[in-house]
Amino acid sequence: MPPGPRTRPAKTALSREAVVAAALRVVDEVGYEAASMRRVAAELETGPASLYVYVADRRELMEAVHDLALADVALPTGADGDWRARLELLIDRMVAALAAHADIAMAAIAGVPLGPHSLRVNEEVLRLLRVGGIDDAACAWAADLLGQYVASSALEQAAWRREQREIADPGRATTEAMGAAFAGRIDAVYAALDPAEFPTIVALRPLLTGGGGDARASWKLRVIVDGLLAQG
Structure with a gap:
């Protein structure tokens, strides 16, 4: 039997941060060129149209993903x-x-x-x-x-x-x-x-x-x- 409403894992709440993090996971998996809005939406179990609430287009999303990749760079002292x-x-x-x-x-x-x-x-x-x-x-x-x-x-x-x-x-x-x-x-x-x-x-x-x-x-x-x- 498929999982019921109470046993099915909760979907990730959508936000700009969640969308960008999901896009980074997709890039890690399939690469920059194949990381489409549709593929990112599938990662979040939603439709591509819902992503445009948080980013204007794929270019903006990929720029945000690039920025996230630099998040843990420690500045030398x-x-x-x-x-x-x-x-x-x-x-x-x-x-x-x-x-x-x-x-x-x-x-x-x-x-x-x-x-x-x-x-x-x-x-x-x-x-x-x-x-x-x-x-x-x-x-x-x-x-x-x-x-x-x-x-x-x-x-x-x-x-x-x-x-x-x-x-x-x-x-x-x-x-x-x-x-x-x-x-x-x-x-x-x-x-x-x-x-x-x-x-x-x-x-x-x-x-x-x-x-x-x-x-x-x-x-x-x-x-x-x-x-x-x-x-x-």
């Missing part, structure tokens, strides 16, 4: 080092927070994150840039550049995690094994190239397929900050 160490740590935390929720970083590619959690972390990014001596006129563009770095890095990490989950063999799903397989595929292509046509790629082949992992990510962020300081 003086114990974490100088302004540069704190800036790099904050950027790393933002990347990790977004990468933990599939490809939600896509929501920031074509828009400017303006939710309360985004504003909180961006305020700290701008403050640290000023503490570091970055000219005020450059701060806005610097924040935009760092935002693009955060989004692209989060998407790369999320894609890597998704591929890792899809590998059935645990031995092949380790970071080391996946990195070796990825480098091997690239190296196989480079090894077959004609040195006369692609002399530079052939010459740099060991470095191009050498990976780097966390060191590569740290290097890219360090180069961005070095470039900002050089502009001053």
Whole structure:
């Protein structure tokens, strides 16, 4: 027998917070592109029309989901080092927070994150840039550049995690094994190239397929900050 009115679990009471939280769960499950208003409504056991009481459209909902993904990002303190160490740590935390929720970083590619959690972390990014001596006129563009770095890095990490989950063999799903397989595929292509046509790629082949992992990510962020300081 189906559960009666008194035994059936109560539906989640609708609110903007509940809608956004449900949308984040849907993004975690099916990804940014597939997280439709209809799919979110199904998660809440309601109809899509009821969601528009709380958000104007899907774009607003995904922006709110992106903001929620940043809710637990802790701002570095003086114990974490100088302004540069704190800036790099904050950027790393933002990347990790977004990468933990599939490809939600896509929501920031074509828009400017303006939710309360985004504003909180961006305020700290701008403050640290000023503490570091970055000219005020450059701060806005610097924040935009760092935002693009955060989004692209989060998407790369999320894609890597998704591929890792899809590998059935645990031995092949380790970071080391996946990195070796990825480098091997690239190296196989480079090894077959004609040195006369692609002399530079052939010459740099060991470095191009050498990976780097966390060191590569740290290097890219360090180069961005070095470039900002050089502009001053």
